[in-house]
Amino acid sequence: EDQVTQSPEALRLQEGESSSLNCSYTVSGLRGLFWYRQDPGKGPEFLFTLYSAGEEKEKERLKATLTKKESFLHITAPKPEDSATYLCAVNSGGYQKVTFGTGTKLQVIP
Amino acid sequence: KAGVTQTPRYLIKTRGQQVTLSCSPISGHRSVSWYQQTPGQGLQFLFEYFSETQRNKGNFPGRFSGRQFSNSRSEMNVSTLELGDSALYLCASSATGVGQPQHFGDGTRLSIL
Numbered sequence: 637e638d639q640v641t642q643s644p645e646a647l648r649l650q651e652g653e654s655s656s657l658n659c660s661y662t663v664s665g666l667r668g669l670f671w672y673r674q675d676p677g678k679g680p681e682f683l684f685t686l687y688s689a690g691e692e693k694e695k696e697r698l699k700a701t702l703t704k705k706e707s708f709l710h711i712t713a714p715k716p717e718d719s720a721t722y723l724c725a726v727n728s729g730g731y732q733k734v735t736f737g738t739g740t741k742l743q744v745i746p
Numbered sequence: 747k748a749g750v751t752q753t754p755r756y757l758i759k760t761r762g763q764q765v766t767l768s769c770s771p772i773s774g775h776r777s778v779s780w781y782q783q784t785p786g787q788g789l790q791f792l793f794e795y796f797s798e799t800q801r802n803k804g805n806f807p808g809r810f811s812g813r814q815f816s817n818s819r820s821e822m823n824v825s826t827l828e829l830g831d832s833a834l835y836l837c838a839s840s841a842t843g844v845g846q847p848q849h850f851g852d853g854t855r856l857s858i859l
Contacts, residue, residue: 667845679750679836679850680789687845723789727845734779734848735803738788 637727638663649714649744657709657740659708659724669707671700672723673738675701680723683709748773750851752837758857764825767854769837771818777801777843778820780812783834783853795820796843824856832858 639662649655661669666688672680684693685701693700699710709722718722721739728735751770769814771778777800780792795814800810812822817840822829833854836847 660754664779670847673852677852679838679852682847682849685845685847710753713857733791733794736781737793 638726638735640724640726640737642724642740644740645738646741647743649711649742651715651744651746652713654710654712654714657712657742658724659707659709659737660707660723661707661726663728663735664725665728666704667727669702670725670734671707671709672725673697674721674723683722684685693733711742714742716744716746718742719744736737750837750839750849752835752851752854754854755767756853756855756857758859759827760859761827761829763825763827765827765856767824767835767837769820769822769851769857771839772839772849775839775849776818777840777846777848778818779838779840779843779848780820780822781838782806783836786830786851789836792818792822793813795841802845809839827858829858830838832856 643658671683672682684700689704691702719739723739724734777796779794782790782853794802798814809825814820834853836853838850840846840848
């Protein structure tokens with residue numbers, strides 16, 4: 637059975653203090669690893685898809701990387717508006733059966 | 747381009763009742779998935795539909811069911827509601843469903859009294 641573990645559960649950063657969120661996964665046949673951002677009372681918002689080890693994607697202050705066992709979401713010089721829960725998910729095998737981690741709740745303090 | 751639309755946004759029911767939730771996917775998307783989100787369990791996969799056929803199902807009891815119509819709109823039904831069914835129910839769509847990102851609606855908040 638696919639497993640996704642995210643750490644830390646919660647992270648508090650000062651504005652401008654860079655850090656990384658971790659997503660460790662165990663799957664049989666990775667079809668894609670996804671990062672989402674979720675704000676309170678909203679559905680998850682898609683950020684990145686990674687397909688193979690060594691792949692990297694960037695968007696503004698966020699950069700996602702992938703190895704064979706884990707993915708990192710690097711946040712450079714975060715701002716208060718980056719505060720949210722960040723979710724990692726994997727799609728393995730066939731079709732759209734996706735397993736989510738429980739998320740990292742990020743708080744950026746001005 | 748309109749996003750995924752879920753109705754209603756909020757629902758209050760009592761134990762034993764049944765409920766139907768609705769989801770309109772992004773235009774052109776044929777895969778629709780449903781998830782249950784609770785503080786303790788996170789996002790749990792319920793089922794996925796593609797071209798009116800259920801392709802995948804999570805580990806939920808038979809009280810949870812769904813269907814998809816020819817226009818890709820989907821409904822989810824929960825019968826004999828229990829207190830533990832209180833959750834945020836999220837719908838997500840993608841073009842074909844394999845290795846593609848899903849786009850989520852803002853969910854239906856279901857509260858069971």
